[in-house]
Amino acid sequence: MAKLLSEAEIQEQASALSDWIVEKSKLQTTRKFKDFIQAIEFVNKLVEPAESAGHHPDIEISYNKVKITLTTHDAGGLTQKDFDIAEVISQIN
Template sequence: MILSETEVREKLSTLPDWITRDGTINVTYKFKDFIQAIEFVNRLVVPSEKSGHHPDIFISYNKVTINLTSHDEGGITQKDFDLAHEIVDIVNSLMIK
């Protein structure tokens, strides 16, 4: 079920650095270098596969941008926020800010 704009804003308040844009929720993380950026992206594989929900990922050297939307639903759903919280946990485990 697609979330309302109000629901999206409320849920974003629990995700530091995440924003909504063009029907997605997204974040950009900056890492020490390319190797650390790729290490982070590799850690996204298991939770993405487990949930059957895959982010759009853009890598530019040490920056990784993640866009989440539920393509099959046509908008932002709870699945996007569930995966976003897992992504935040991964970032925190890498001690990256």
């Protein structure tokens, strides 16, 4: 099982990510696109990196907005896995 990060570690790593916020024990971002098709295309680009990492985001789609929430469920909060995949997701357009 992945090790939970301390509050100081979470804040340090979160400050290095733009457009991500820490809320409770979750890391979140919302992306806005031109339309539903572009939103779904973005979500489809998340499949390979999530599968490769063995760490899957919670995803909410509302027309042209995609909300991504990361947490390590089996650890009960934020771990290095969450920040690693957030960094990868941040590079996806």
